[in-house]
Amino acid sequence: MAQSNDRGTVVLLQITDLHLHAAPDSQMRGVTTQDTFLSVLDYSRKVPRWPPDAILVTGDIVQDGSQAGYKRFRETLQALNLPVLCVPGNHDDPVLMAGLLMSPPFQLCGEAKFGKWRILLLNTFQKENHAGALGFSGLTALVSSLKEFSDEHVLICMHHQPIPMGSAWLDRIGLQDAEPFLDIINRHNQVRGVVWGHVHQASDRDRNGVRFLSTPSTCSQFLPDSEFFTLDSRPPGLRWLALEPNGQITTEVNWVSSSNQI
Numbered sequence: 001m002a003q004s005n006d007r008g009t010v011v012l013l014q015i016t017d018l019h020l021h022a023a024p025d026s027q028m029r030g031v032t033t034q035d036t037f038l039s040v041l042d043y044s045r046k047v048p049r050w051p052p053d054a055i056l057v058t059g060d061i062v063q064d065g066s067q068a069g070y071k072r073f074r075e076t077l078q079a080l081n082l083p084v085l086c087v088p089g090n091h092d093d094p095v096l097m098a099g100l101l102m103s104p105p106f107q108l109c110g111e112a113k114f115g116k117w118r119i120l121l122l123n124t125f126q127k128e129n130h131a132g133a134l135g136f137s138g139l140t141a142l143v144s145s146l147k148e149f150s151d152e153h154v155l156i157c158m159h160h161q162p163i164p165m166g167s168a169w170l171d172r173i174g175l176q177d178a179e180p181f182l183d184i185i186n187r188h189n190q191v192r193g194v195v196w197g198h199v200h201q202a203s204d205r206d207r208n209g210v211r212f213l214s215t216p217s218t219c220s221q222f223l224p225d226s227e228f229f230t231l232d233s234r235p236p237g238l239r240w241l242a243l244e245p246n247g248q249i250t251t252e253v254n255w256v257s258s259s260n261q262i
């Protein structure tokens with residue numbers, strides 16, 4: 001699974017928090033999530049950056065734990081003939097994911113090499129807990145990976161946010177072992193970026209020279225800086241990540257409203 005364009009830039013399309021259901025016409029918070037998922041993909045396929053080297057899916061693929069939801073996701077993305085890199089979210093069923101999303105073009109967790117970049121796909125799922133954690137084994141595996149890939153640029157991908165978003169209700173369900181995670185990032189200077197979903201909003205922060213990025217959902221968004229759960233009126237979104245051979249990350253969020261359909 002190693003590719004990149006002529007300039008050596010690796011392009012990823014990140015989609016996240018699809019919240020699909022068994023029935024394609026099911027709604028969540030007034031949004032038909034299957035329709036917004038498809039509209040985000042349709043939009044992405046019409047912009048000049050298409051095709052990416054891979055599609056990155058950072059969790060909450062299915063809301064209701066249904067096999068039908070995962071199968072529809074698989075059929076839709078399989079048709080694009082691109083690698084699809086997945087991690088589970090708090091609403092996902094990792095057992096169903098392992099059964100349906102472990103063979104090419106799909107990859108569930110682990111690592112992937114694209115050009116001069118190593119993409120680490122971390123599992124932060126905890127059973128019956130909306131917060132995330134890497135746990136001792138996840139943190140240990142991360143250190144081993146970073147030792148192994150010490151001379152490559154590294155992008156870390158996961159579902160839960162490792163830094164506070166500034167929304168009290170969301171920050172109670174972030175990455176519980178963020179402190180040791182951030183210590184590891186501090187000690188390994190080949191880590192260029194960390195990207196996640198879960199928070200249904202866009203953010204872009206620099207922390208000691210590392211890019212920390214959250215990405216909006218393909219369905220409804222959460223209002224930033226809210227103490228309590230509050231929906232935002234922003235439309236479905238997606239993120240493009242251009243990973244340059246010199247380790248720089250160029251990134252852009254696209255919002256897909258009915259008025260900007262291409």
Ligand SMILES: [Fe+2]
Nearest residue numbers: 060089090198
């Ligand atoms: Fe989530």
